[in-house]
Amino acid sequence: xxxxxxxxxxxxxxxxxxxxxxxxxxxxxxxxxxxxxxxxxxxxxxxxxxxxxxxxxxxxxxxxxxxxxxxxxxxxxxxxxxxxxxxxxxxxxxxxxxxxxxxxxxxxxxxxxxxxxxxxxxxxxxxxxxxxxxxxxxxxxxxxxxxxxxxxxxxxxxxxxxxxxxxxxxxxxxxxxxxxxxxxxxxxxxxxxxxxxxxxxxxxxxxxxxxxxxxxxxxxxxxxxxxxxxxxxxxxxx
Numbered sequence: 008x009x010x011x012x013x014x015x016x017x018x019x020x021x022x023x024x025x026x027x028x029x030x031x032x033x034x035x036x037x038x039x040x041x042x043x044x045x046x047x048x049x050x051x052x053x054x055x056x057x058x059x060x061x062x063x064x065x066x067x068x069x070x071x072x073x074x075x076x077x078x079x080x081x082x083x084x085x086x087x088x089x090x091x092x093x094x095x096x097x098x099x100x101x102x103x104x105x106x107x108x109x110x111x112x113x114x115x116x117x118x119x120x121x122x123x124x125x126x127x128x129x130x131x132x133x134x135x136x137x138x139x140x141x142x143x144x145x146x147x148x149x150x151x152x153x154x155x156x157x158x159x160x161x162x163x164x165x166x167x168x169x170x171x172x173x174x175x176x177x178x179x180x181x182x183x184x185x186x187x188x189x190x191x192x193x194x195x196x197x198x199x200x201x202x203x204x205x206x207x208x209x210x211x212x213x214x215x216x217x218x219x220x221x222x223x224x225x226x227x228x229x230x231x232x233x234x235x236x237x238x239x240x241x242x243x244x245x
Contacts, residue, residue, distance in 0.1 A: 008196050013217055016195060019077070020188045021181040023053040026098065026120035027168060030089050032136055033060035033127040034157055042158030043125065047078045049162075050169040051178060054079040054244055056089040060127065077195065079244040086136050093122040100124055102140035103160055104132040109143035117168035118175045125157050185216075192218025205245075210238040 008016075029052065031043055040057065047055050057080055083089040093100065101115060102124040115121075124140060126132035137143065146155065146163055155163070172178060183191075193214040194201045204211055212226035212235075220226070229235040 008192075008217065008219070013192070016192060017188070020183055020191055022051045022178045023181075023183050024051045024172065024177065025053050025182040026096070027052055027117070027172070028093065028098070028122045029055040029161060029165075030058065030086075030093065030100075030122050030124045031055065031157075032058045032086050032089070032124060032133065033130075034125060035060040035127065039156070039158045043161055044078045044080070046158060046162045046165050050165045050172075052078060052165075053183065054081060056081050056083060056092065056122070058083050058086050058089055076198070081244040086133065090136075090139055096120065098122045099142065100140045102126075102132050102137055102143050103145070103164060104137050104140065104143045105145050106137065106143045109145045112144040112146055112164045113167055115142060115144055117171045118177060121168075123161065123164060123168075125161050127157075189214065189216055189218060194218075204238070205240045205243075208237050208240065210236040 027050070029043060029047055031040060034040055034043065034057070044055060055078060059082055081089075081092070083092075090100065097120050099119055099121040101117075101121050103112075104124075104126070124132060124136060126136070132140070144164065146160060148155075190211075193211060196218050197214075197220070201211065203209070209230065212223065213221040215221055226235065
């Protein structure tokens, strides 16, 4: 990794927001998931949550991990799992959902820890998810059509979140730990190796503060002899 690229990636990581996220609840179209991840990256979100739709994801992995590879994704089998995780992190659940108590998306304070809930195409936010949400927000619309594509709506709301957080200085206060930054540098600079470890249940090889491998030949030898450290990646974000 060149010094210039290292500096660019470090600056990106220093601006990452760990207390702002998206929950994509059964959003099934690959292009929408990919767009949601690009939106997340654009406003500095470090990790998003996806609730797997009943029909599963069609070509999700290949589509959403292209230009959006800098955002981690935690998959959940159901909404309750995603809800419990963001609540354990002290986040307010903000549902993009039209209801009698809904407020304009600009009226909410996004500088607080919060998760933006986006519902599935056609069906929107489920009744149960709407009940659990702490607040409902809507985008005022003046045209004949009263709904937007899920990724477009998320982009509009997240732009407001980014504006508020920039004014509050949130991007000037790094929230990732040094260990997480180093791990990201390794994963971004050694994507194929990181994927090899995940596919084979192996712990990452030793790396330094710049994400560079430490004594790679010795680690490769341990892999060949079957003595490399194992790791369970099943609950890890990708």
